[in-house]
């Protein structure tokens with residue numbers, strides 16, 4: 626049966642767009658809503674171009690999770706995808722979607738996870754610590770920030786002249802190449 630996704634994003638939304646395009650022709654999985662807490666984020670423009678409804682909410686609405694939950698239920702959302710969503714989810718939301726919320730994180734968790742660790746902050750820290758590799762982690766969201774069960778990790782090497790910009794690009798390539806397919810495989814397993 627058709628499974629419906631809501632994508633939560635706070636930033637540029639390149640992953641959200643990539644996921645929408647990946648499932649555009651699918652008869653098993655459909656992106657039915659893009660949710661954001663930032664009304665001026667690039668993701669809103671992308672969603673409009675893709676013709677996917679956007680729901681904008683405040684931090685208060687997220688934490689209280691009454692109206693937002695009603696919204697998700699009203700369109701039968703099965704799985705929530707966090708694609709660059711930077712607010713912490715409230716427990717009530719995590720409990721409402723057990724093993725039904727999937728996040729992508731731009732490091733090899735458990736390294737460089739937790740509060741304050743997102744986007745460029747991570748890549749800067751990775752380079753400063755002279756790591757020789759980094760990568761992406763796709764994982765279920767549980768009550769402990771960035772500690773849910775890992776679904777997939779992919780690595781990239783760090784070169785001696787790596788910059789935040791070049792590492793961002795390497796990570797984005799991995800995310801775009803692997804995230805949609807990991808979502809598809811996970812949903813097939815969850816509902817088999």
Ligand code: GAR
Nearest residue numbers: 636637638639640709730731743744
């Ligand atoms: C992605 O790299 C994603 O892994 C990261 O935000 C970026 C969003 O890019 N997420 C986190 O840091 C979550 N802690 P996008 O807006 O271009 O998809």
